[in-house]
Amino acid sequence: MGKYLLLWEVDQTRAPVSPQERGAGWGALIDMVKEDLKKGILKDWGAFVGEINGYAVAEGTEVEIGNMTERYVPWVIFKVHPIASVKQVDEIIKALTK
DSSP, rough: OOOEEEEEEEOGGGSSHHHHHHHHHHHHHHHHHHHHHHHHHHEEEEEETTSSSSEEEEOOHHHHHHHHHTTTTTTEEEEEEOOOHHHHHHHHHHHHHH
């Protein structure tokens, strides 16, 4: 199981002009985020204030992360970055000196 940094951005071309409709759409997305936090696949989530993007930290297999991000398509675009822990980076560094 890996850890991933997900940088997300809402697809503005799909955002309604009406503030009420946008609010309903955001509400539905936030409900999905809350579900993923409750399931434990998302460990942290945040939006950049004043922007339509943010970050999430997730843990799971490639398939689990892929399935989770697909739930948000086509409204959200993700950039997914695998994260190496301190222990993993330490192992990489030690391998350099052998």
